[in-house]
Each structure stands twice: as structure tokens, then as C-alpha cells.
Amino acid sequence: MHYQSLVTALSLGSAALALHGQFPINIAEEIGARPLDITNSNPGHLNSISSNSEQWRFDECPPENATGNLIFDTVHSLLQHWPNTRYRNGHNIVPGVIPIGTLLYHGTNGSRIIPSGPEWTAMNPEHSIYFSRGNGSGWHLTLAATRPLKVLYFDGSSAAKLSEGTMDVQDIIAWGEPRPERSFDEGDRINALCAWGKEFGIDGFVSEVMLCDFTAGVEVVSFVHIALPRDDRSFPLSTSVDPNTCQSSTCGLWHNRYPGDSRIVLDLTGLISLYDTALAPSLISARAGFGRLDHRVFGISSDDISRVMRKLIKVVTRPHPVGSGIDWKTLLHVIVDRYADRLELTRYLLNVTLSDPQELLERAKLVQFQLRVMLTPYLLHSTAIPNTGTLGIYLSQWASPIFSLCVTTHTSQITNLKPLMTSSELLLLKAVEDTTREICRITIKMWAVGVMSGFDTLFPIELNGELDVTQIMNDWRQDIGKLMSWLDWSVWIKCRPACGPEEMCYLSTWPINAPRPERPLLSPRNSQNLTNFPETQYVADRVTQPKYPTMPAEDWGLPQPRCIRRLQPYGF
Incomplete structure (x- = not known):
């Protein structure tokens, strides 16, 4: 038959x-x-x-x-590095807390000065130490939370400074609309986010942990001058990156899979998903005909943005606990x-x-x-x-x-x-x-x-x-x-065959493998909707003088797993 x-x-x-x-x-x-026996059913x-x-x-x-299916998968993937590297454009905002005693790290190659305003911190010292390098030494600050820190979490590769959609959701909160041409305008973005969140008692925003106030809810554990390799960021661009240095793109590998980084506790009763077709119906047509990697929030209508913001304010101001307890x-x-x-x-x-x-x-x-x-x-x-x-x-x-x-x-x-x-x-x-x-x-x-x-x-x-x-x-x-x-x-999505003990499974990621155009990347769908596109207003210096060693990936459009060495000599 x-x-x-x-x-x-x-x-x-x-x-x-x-x-x-x-x-x-x-x-x-x-x-x-x-x-049918239904005695115990x-x-x-x-x-x-x-x-x-x-x-x-x-x-x-x-x-x-x-x-x-998309809501199911993105929620199951929260706080996990692997799926959020694969699909780098986030669609979720989730309230959460960083528990008392959790350590946060901040590195600088300048001097021993605690930031006086919003700045970035890392969940792992190897990540923050990367930003201490440059002169054979650097300053490394370790903080501990003295109370639960109220945060908002953005999924996807939300710390990646890309115009392709990784920061669309943050931009809605910071500037009232996605601003892909300002992908490298990180200072204004964090200041705008913290200014908005101050009214609601929000201590920070999680991509990396954007901490709004280094004197509120945290105390200094140590602030030390550490010895480091000299100017480790200046090796030739053709050289592969040491995965053990755990810069922003690789230290998340420790939290590749479920349960992800458990040091951040999310409250799913306050989940806001831009895949919610009742919340953001304008994105239905924006996604039509595009594969999931090209899904993004750019193209959302002003009415939908207003609806999202009303719901977000309701979530961050509600009493606790709420919900079913599931x-x-x-x-x-x-x-x-x-x-x-x-x-x-x-x-x-x-x-x-x-x-x-x-x-x-x-x-x-x-x-x-x-x-x-x-x-x-x-x-x-x-x-x-x-x-x-x-x-x-x-x-x-x-x-x-x-x-x-x-x-x-x-x-x-x-x-x-x-x-x-x-x-x-x-x-x-x-x-x-x-x-x-x-x-x-x-x-x-x-x-x-x-x-x-x-x-x-x-x-x-x-x-x-x-x-x-x-x-x-x-x-x-x-x-x-x-x-x-x-x-x-x-x-x-895994390496087949499995990687050996001297290797690790890897997906192309920012900043190591991202293309470095002279101006922000935009898909044809989005570029035609932009007006007054900036030439190099925000990104010229960063693009022409890359801060990170890069090795552009052929599979950037759809990252595929591959084994890379984790011992010297490093290589893809």
C-alpha cells in the first residue's frame, strides 16, 4: 500500500x-x-x-x-550560549535577578578607578581580563552582589555590536525604535537603558551585565593590578584566537547547553516575546519569506512598540510573587x-x-x-x-x-x-x-x-x-x-564526529568571525526602509580600526559547528 x-x-x-x-x-x-484499565488515571x-x-x-x-515552535525554542534556549550564538538576533525580554553573593568582574587597561556611571561587567573573570590587556598589565575589579540585583535579560547575541539585528530589542527600550546604524554607539545605549530603568529600580541589563551603578547593590571584593601578556590583542589578524582566553565570544562556551548560566535567575511569568503575534503583529509580514537567521525586530510598527513598552512597564512594576507557580x-x-x-x-x-x-x-x-x-x-x-x-x-x-x-x-x-x-x-x-x-x-x-x-x-x-x-x-x-x-x-547542532580532547566544538561568532564592512550590514529588506542612512557617523573608527583580531567566517550567514584546537598552536 x-x-x-x-x-x-x-x-x-x-x-x-x-x-x-x-x-x-x-x-x-x-x-x-x-x-482499558483506568483505575489510576x-x-x-x-x-x-x-x-x-x-x-x-x-x-x-x-x-x-x-x-x-519559535517561542518554545527561544525560551528553552535562554541563558545558553550555543543556541543564542546560532540565532544571534534576540526576540525576548525577561525580568530576572542576580542573587546575593554573585561575583561580577570588570577589567581595564587604564587606572584603578571604579566606574562612576554605567559600565559593562562580566560573569567570568577570563572575559573581563581580556579588556585589561595591552601593556603587560591591567586592573581587574571583582564585585559581589549585596542584594538581589534587578535586571532585564535580552536573548540572542545581544552583546554583539552588529547592525544585523542583535541590538534591535535593546534599541526599542533605549531609543524607542531599532537603530541599526548605531550598533557601535554603546555608551549612549547603556546610558539610555539605565536612565529608563532607574524609575523602576532596575540595576542592570544582561547581555554581558550592563551595570548601571557600581555603588548600588554591590561591594568591592578586590581591585588588583595583574600581570598579563603584553598587548595580546595586537597579534596578526591571520592568527587564530586562543579560546582559553575566554573573550566575549568564547567564555560563554562554558554555558553552551541547558541549564545555561544559572547565576542569573529569570522570571518567565514576565516573559515578553517579540514572536508573540498578538503583541507584535507587524512582525508577521516582516518575517515572511525569510529564514529564521534573518528574523529580527527591525520593521516593527510604532503601535507595536508602544504595546511592548506598556507590557514591559507593567512587568517591571508588578508586585511579587505573581503567576501560577509552574x-x-x-x-x-x-x-x-x-x-x-x-x-x-x-x-x-x-x-x-x-x-x-x-x-x-x-x-x-x-x-x-x-x-x-x-x-x-x-x-x-x-x-x-x-x-x-x-x-x-x-x-x-x-x-x-x-x-x-x-x-x-x-x-x-x-x-x-x-x-x-x-x-x-x-x-x-x-x-x-x-x-x-x-x-x-x-x-x-x-x-x-x-x-x-x-x-x-x-x-x-x-x-x-x-x-x-x-x-x-x-x-x-x-x-x-x-x-x-x-x-x-x-x-x-553538534560536531560530527565529536571533537577530540584537544579540541572544542565551535560556531562562528562575533567578534572573531563577523564581517567588518565599512558601514553597518543591512539585509535588502531593511535597507530599503532606512532614511538618512549614516555614512560612517557611528562606526567608521571601529570598523576601519578593528578592536578585535578577526577571521571572517564563510558560514557567517548560517553558522555550522566545527572543531577548533584548544591547545597551542590554536587554529580553526
């Missing part, structure tokens, strides 16, 4: 296929006739998931402009943790070319087994696959309870807390539901096709005709590829 005929059966039903002679499968009536929930199969259609794809960070990770490796293994098993029909059949059965392993918690004991002679029984009815249970398991109970949820939490709930729905839709559809093809030993059936196993495998491969592309989880 052709794969698409089986998929159609999930939506149209067995009667339609039987009438057309396209359903050569006999099924013993005893199969699936076992009673929620009967109301099970009744509700099986009562309306129409809402669990296997042919219902996510809308083209859906962003639930641990959203953990919930999202549980879902990624549950499916990421299994989907990756399924894709691996399908990525094979076999000419021997028996070997191909055995591989198909192996894929089916992995799908069943993934879906075991949702395979109801009462599952009954109707035979061809049972007219009026829709195949979608036997699979839809499994589909529904798979989708709702992680959220069926917490939906009772909706009255307590903030608007941010309702957005997160919808993102979880959208993401799990598509995972379950595709994997259960694939599994059901495998069952009807006779691949599943737990649901044995008797076939009366030939199967096109090659076509089934090809379509499975297409399904899993589309699903993983839609999810786009950065846990799947």
Missing part, C-alpha cells in the same frame, strides 16, 4: 479505502478488544480526549505563520529531553540506502520499534484497529485518542491553573501545546502507518498485498526531516 493512502486512511476512514479496493489488510477482530481526561476525533486530525499542519523552564526542558534523542535516532535509522528488500523491511521494522518506544506511554490498551469490513469506522478514531493523550499529557492538569496565569504564562502554555501537538501528530502518524503496514509486533495484522517499503521509508524520512526542521532545536 502506498504511504499516502495510509495517511489518507487516518483522515478519511477505512470505508472509503475499502470501497476503492486500496486497503489490503485483514485484522483479527480480537485485536484491540482488551478493556483521570477518567474525565480520557473521556474528553476520545470524544472528538475531529480536533485531532493528522492532516492538519501548523499554520504558516505559527510561532509557537516551573516553565523545567517543563520545556522535560519535553526537549524526552524527544530530542529519540527523534535524532529515528532520523539516523531512516538515513540509509538499502537495495536488498529484506534488509529494507528489517530497517523499517526497526524504525517502527523506535516510534513505539517513543509513544509507549500513550498506546492505550483499548486501541482497536478496525478491519476493512467494518464500514463507518474511521481510522482517525482509533488513532486520535493516542494523539490526544500524547499532546495533552504535559498540560492537562496545569490548564486548571489558567485563572492564575499571567499573559506570559498563557503564551508559554500555547507554545508547549503547539510544539507537543506537532511532535505527536507526526510521530503517531508514522507509527500508525507502520502498524497498518504490518511492521509492529505489538499490533500484528495480516497483509493480503504487497507493500512499497521504499516509498514508506522515503516518506517517513521526509516527515521526520520536516518535523525536526520545524522544531529546530539547537541540541541537534
Whole structure:
């Protein structure tokens, strides 16, 4: 049977296929006739998931402009270096705190003077020490938080001084609109952010940690004169960068993956996402036709900016605690943790070319087994696959309870807390539901096709005709590829083969691999919208006299993982 005929059966039903002679499968009536034990389950929930199969259609794809998957992935990626290096243009603003006792670091190659106004600090000394270099020594300041520091966190590579979109969200707060031509105007930006935040008691902003006041909420642990290599920033541009010096682009590697940098505690009940289509509908058309790497906030309407700012002010002035109490960070990770490796293994098993029909059949059965392993918690004991002679029984009815249970398991109970949820939490709930729905839709559809093809030993059936196993495998491969592309989880982006002990896995990043144009980079979409584009007003000196050693990357447009040496001689 052709794969698409089986998929159609999930939506149209067995009667339609039987009438057309396209359903050569006999099924013993005893199969699936076992009673369902609901002693320790929620009967109301099970009744509700099986009562309306129409809402669990296997042919219902996510809308083209859906962003639930993007909200899910960006929130799961917060405070993690790897995914925010891969997709450098942030879309989230999240309130948070830096706990008491947390150390912050500031380096300078000037003199022993504590900054009198807003300045940058780092979470790691290796990062800040980089800015102490230049004359064989430098001054290094270590601070400790004496109270919880109130901060706003920007995701993406929000410390990267690029005109491509990394600072769009910050610019909205600082200047009321994205200003890509001022990507290097860091002094004015931090001053404007801190001036805005002062009214709301905000101590700093997290890309690096932009600390607004070095005398409020922090105390000096040490301010020492340290010995350093002489002018280490002046080596030739053709030389690779020592990753162990942990400058701004590489020290984040220590926090590549979940849970990210746990020294910053974010409050997701106050999440503001620019992927929220109700909050920023003008960005729907701005994203249309562009890949995710080109998504940015530039192009947002003034009405949407006003809406974002009203919500932000509401978030930073609200009383605490608020919300449902749900641990959203953990919930999202549980879902990624549950499916990421299994989907990756399924894709691996399908990525094979076999000419021997028996070997191909055995591989198909192996894929089916992995799908069943993934879906075991949702395979109801009462599952009954109707035979061809049972007219009026829709195949979608036997699979839809499994589909529904798979989708709702992680959220069926917490939906009772909706009255307590903030608007941010309702957005997160919808993102979880959208993401799990598509995972379950595709994997259960694939599994059901495998069952009807006779691949599943737990649901044995008797076939009366030939199967096109090659076509089934090809379509499975297409399904899993589309699903993983839609999810786009950065846990799947890794060096293959894995790096050796003298290497580390690396993505092209700012400032090491960023292009150095004579004026800010703008996509064609955005450049046509700019008026009075500045020639070199803000960036000329920085661009023509690079502060950082660089090695422009060929894969800057879509960074790809590669192993680089972490011991001398360094090299990409």
C-alpha cells in the first residue's frame, strides 16, 4: 500500500479505502478488544480526549505563520550560549535577578578607578581580563552582589555590536525604535537603558551585565593590578584566537547547553516575546519569506512598540510573587529531553540506502520499534484497529485518542491553573501545546502507518498485498526531516564526529568571525526602509580600526559547528 493512502486512511476512514479496493489488510477482530484499565488515571481526561476525533486530525499542519515552535525554542534556549550564538538576533525580554553573593568582574587597561556611571561587567573573570590587556598589565575589579540585583535579560547575541539585528530589542527600550546604524554607539545605549530603568529600580541589563551603578547593590571584593601578556590583542589578524582566553565570544562556551548560566535567575511569568503575534503583529509580514537567521525586530510598527513598552512597564512594576507557580523552564526542558534523542535516532535509522528488500523491511521494522518506544506511554490498551469490513469506522478514531493523550499529557492538569496565569504564562502554555501537538501528530502518524503496514509486533495484522517499503521509508524520512526542521532545536547542532580532547566544538561568532564592512550590514529588506542612512557617523573608527583580531567566517550567514584546537598552536 502506498504511504499516502495510509495517511489518507487516518483522515478519511477505512470505508472509503475499502470501497476503492486500496486497503489490503485483514485484522483479527480480537485485536484491540482488551478493556482499558483506568483505575489510576483521570477518567474525565480520557473521556474528553476520545470524544472528538475531529480536533485531532493528522492532516492538519501548523499554520504558516505559527510561532509557537519559535517561542518554545527561544525560551528553552535562554541563558545558553550555543543556541543564542546560532540565532544571534534576540526576540525576548525577561525580568530576572542576580542573587546575593554573585561575583561580577570588570577589567581595564587604564587606572584603578571604579566606574562612576554605567559600565559593562562580566560573569567570568577570563572575559573581563581580556579588556585589561595591552601593556603587560591591567586592573581587574571583582564585585559581589549585596542584594538581589534587578535586571532585564535580552536573548540572542545581544552583546554583539552588529547592525544585523542583535541590538534591535535593546534599541526599542533605549531609543524607542531599532537603530541599526548605531550598533557601535554603546555608551549612549547603556546610558539610555539605565536612565529608563532607574524609575523602576532596575540595576542592570544582561547581555554581558550592563551595570548601571557600581555603588548600588554591590561591594568591592578586590581591585588588583595583574600581570598579563603584553598587548595580546595586537597579534596578526591571520592568527587564530586562543579560546582559553575566554573573550566575549568564547567564555560563554562554558554555558553552551541547558541549564545555561544559572547565576542569573529569570522570571518567565514576565516573559515578553517579540514572536508573540498578538503583541507584535507587524512582525508577521516582516518575517515572511525569510529564514529564521534573518528574523529580527527591525520593521516593527510604532503601535507595536508602544504595546511592548506598556507590557514591559507593567512587568517591571508588578508586585511579587505573581503567576501560577509552574516551573516553565523545567517543563520545556522535560519535553526537549524526552524527544530530542529519540527523534535524532529515528532520523539516523531512516538515513540509509538499502537495495536488498529484506534488509529494507528489517530497517523499517526497526524504525517502527523506535516510534513505539517513543509513544509507549500513550498506546492505550483499548486501541482497536478496525478491519476493512467494518464500514463507518474511521481510522482517525482509533488513532486520535493516542494523539490526544500524547499532546495533552504535559498540560492537562496545569490548564486548571489558567485563572492564575499571567499573559506570559498563557503564551508559554500555547507554545508547549503547539510544539507537543506537532511532535505527536507526526510521530503517531508514522507509527500508525507502520502498524497498518504490518511492521509492529505489538499490533500484528495480516497483509493480503504487497507493500512499497521504499516509498514508506522515503516518506517517513521526509516527515521526520520536516518535523525536526520545524522544531529546530539547537541540541541537534553538534560536531560530527565529536571533537577530540584537544579540541572544542565551535560556531562562528562575533567578534572573531563577523564581517567588518565599512558601514553597518543591512539585509535588502531593511535597507530599503532606512532614511538618512549614516555614512560612517557611528562606526567608521571601529570598523576601519578593528578592536578585535578577526577571521571572517564563510558560514557567517548560517553558522555550522566545527572543531577548533584548544591547545597551542590554536587554529580553526
